[in-house]
Amino acid sequence: MGRITLDKVTKRFGDVEVIPPLDLTIDDGEFTVFVGPSGCGKSTLLRLIAGLEDVSSGQIRIDREDATNVPPAKRGLAMVFQSYALYPHMSVRKNIAFPLRMAKMDQAEINKRVEGAAAVLNLTDYLDRRPGQLSGGQRQRVAIGRAIVREPAAFLFDEPLSNLDAALRVGMRLEISELHKRLETTMIYVTHDQVEAMTMADKIVVLRKGNIEQVGSPLELYQTPRNTFVAGFIGSPKMNLIEGPEAAKYDAHTIGIRPEHIKASAEAGAWEGRVGVSEHLGSDTFLHIHDTGLGEAITVRMNGEVDFKYGDRIFLTPRADVIHRFDDQGLRIA
Amino acid sequence: MATQHSRSAARLMMAPAVILLLGWMLVPLTMTLIFSFKKYLPLRGGDLGWVGFENYARFVSSSAFWPAVSATLIIVGGVLVITLVFGVLLAILLDQPMWGQGIVRILVIAPFFVMPTVSALVWKNIFMDPVNGLFAHLWKFFGAEPLEWLSQASLQSIILIVSWQWLPFATLILLTAIQSLDSEQLEAAEMDGAPVLKRFWFIVLPHLSRAMTVVLLIQTIFLLGIFAEIFVTTQGAFGTRTLTYLIYQRVLESQNVGLGSAGGVYAIILANIVAIFLMRIVGKNLDA
Numbered sequence: 001m002g003r004i005t006l007d008k009v010t011k012r013f014g015d016v017e018v019i020p021p022l023d024l025t026i027d028d029g030e031f032t033v034f035v036g037p038s039g040c041g042k043s044t045l046l047r048l049i050a051g052l053e054d055v056s057s058g059q060i061r062i063d064r065e066d067a068t069n070v071p072p073a074k075r076g077l078a079m080v081f082q083s084y085a086l087y088p089h090m091s092v093r094k095n096i097a098f099p100l101r102m103a104k105m106d107q108a109e110i111n112k113r114v115e116g117a118a119a120v121l122n123l124t125d126y127l128d129r130r131p132g133q134l135s136g137g138q139r140q141r142v143a144i145g146r147a148i149v150r151e152p153a154a155f156l157f158d159e160p161l162s163n164l165d166a167a168l169r170v171g172m173r174l175e176i177s178e179l180h181k182r183l184e185t186t187m188i189y190v191t192h193d194q195v196e197a198m199t200m201a202d203k204i205v206v207l208r209k210g211n212i213e214q215v216g217s218p219l220e221l222y223q224t225p226r227n228t229f230v231a232g233f234i235g236s237p238k239m240n241l242i243e244g245p246e247a248a249k250y251d252a253h254t255i256g257i258r259p260e261h262i263k264a265s266a267e268a269g270a271w272e273g274r275v276g277v278s279e280h281l282g283s284d285t286f287l288h289i290h291d292t293g294l295g296e297a298i299t300v301r302m303n304g305e306v307d308f309k310y311g312d313r314i315f316l317t318p319r320a321d322v323i324h325r326f327d328d329q330g331l332r333i334a
Numbered sequence: 335m336a337t338q339h340s341r342s343a344a345r346l347m348m349a350p351a352v353i354l355l356l357g358w359m360l361v362p363l364t365m366t367l368i369f370s371f372k373k374y375l376p377l378r379g380g381d382l383g384w385v386g387f388e389n390y391a392r393f394v395s396s397s398a399f400w401p402a403v404s405a406t407l408i409i410v411g412g413v414l415v416i417t418l419v420f421g422v423l424l425a426i427l428l429d430q431p432m433w434g435q436g437i438v439r440i441l442v443i444a445p446f447f448v449m450p451t452v453s454a455l456v457w458k459n460i461f462m463d464p465v466n467g468l469f470a471h472l473w474k475f476f477g478a479e480p481l482e483w484l485s486q487a488s489l490q491s492i493i494l495i496v497s498w499q500w501l502p503f504a505t506l507i508l509l510t511a512i513q514s515l516d517s518e519q520l521e522a523a524e525m526d527g528a529p530v531l532k533r534f535w536f537i538v539l540p541h542l543s544r545a546m547t548v549v550l551l552i553q554t555i556f557l558l559g560i561f562a563e564i565f566v567t568t569q570g571a572f573g574t575r576t577l578t579y580l581i582y583q584r585v586l587e588s589q590n591v592g593l594g595s596a597g598g599v600y601a602i603i604l605a606n607i608v609a610i611f612l613m614r615i616v617g618k619n620l621d622a
Contacts, residue, residue, distance in 0.1 A: 052524070077525070081518045085516065
């Protein structure tokens, strides 16, 4: 159905190697998220799978068949672009019907599928409008509609939510997850937002400079990051990474401790510091603690409201059982 | 400080330009209108008094009128078709990344900077001359009888010359339009299974439609008035007498200023109809 395998795939633009040899398997029906900072090659990787870029070497297999040199249209994949890439001069109906029309499907079947997709995506009332008359979220849904009518082997999403405002993004995130549960089709989703990755993925692929840093389920990545990069990238607020003598106490070059694994107290604790800015979210409060002698500011996450004020003296105690240890290469010490 | 003072100062400073423009436009326009209602033959009695709409009726009923209209339409239509079709093709070609792109683009635009009289003379003497022209040599090289371009294929020759002048303009505008096309749209269409020609037909061409309309209307306004190209080549002979050239002949060759003026008023009305459409479309473009 939709099993995608990359075998020693590389990509070079001139002399610059964007993707060094890379192996990856995406199982049928899996929601895989490529995540990484901008310029890490995640979009390039998606475009290689889509066929919009040619691989420099290696092999891409879709359902065990070699698709390395198959043109994009013949790969049976559908893509949702960051800018939605709707055809501005066509109505929503024609936009969604376009891939079917190109496949020379008969008109009755096209109508049936378009209306089916419109019903799923709540677009029925907008079928005769132009993309220019729709809101951002509706355009996003049209782009998804255009992808689902083709009944592809896999969906590719290229940062589809980055043009939406925060509230809409949360809504669309749920809708896409919902769609995945219903269709049970393979989906590959590219984002730089680790929250999207954590909330939607079955499997997260963390990329840095074209290299895969770690592959695993969201919780695996959260609980056992393979190196300091993944540790710092996954989780919000970021994990506190501490080097120096404090880390040496734990026989490590670097130790990592998540903000929610630190206890704060006004009287006593392992580390002493001064409260800086605190961010109140209602359900949680993030405290930024300075002058602890541990290098950078330490972030602490506390439940509910707390009564520490700017400049207050504070004592911190990390939970020893959940401290992540890394060696001088940044790799996890088991 | 948009006060009374600054506003009146602004008016005062704009006044010379406005007066100059108005004078340049209004004086000839008014004189044309006045002459068109008069029998005015400068070498045969001068001003012979008011004649009402007689000039207008005579201009339209003259045996030269309809051939002139058809010659005008053929030239304008021919040039439009050629410049639009080749303009789109050239724009696509120039949009491709290639070595020396900047220089090629400047070269393509160059013909637009050549004066119409000069380019027509160059075409007439260097290319189309039946004895020494490059085309004549080419024909002879293949053993064919050289064509007498300006008499045997007079309309086509004029269309060729004018198209060569206006192609850069069309290409330039269409090229900027093509460059504004979102490449993700083309990629989306590619993924949707549209091969190259269908991508052109369903995505590129609709995207260019507005630019093409603007090119069409601007060119129509200018092409309705082409004169130099005819004046230096056929002098209106061999069926190349356009409406503009007919007006010129009425005024200067027949020395009938009244009749020519009436023809001029027809031409003004025609050009304004096109201009109204143009302003609407360009205005919409600016709104969007």
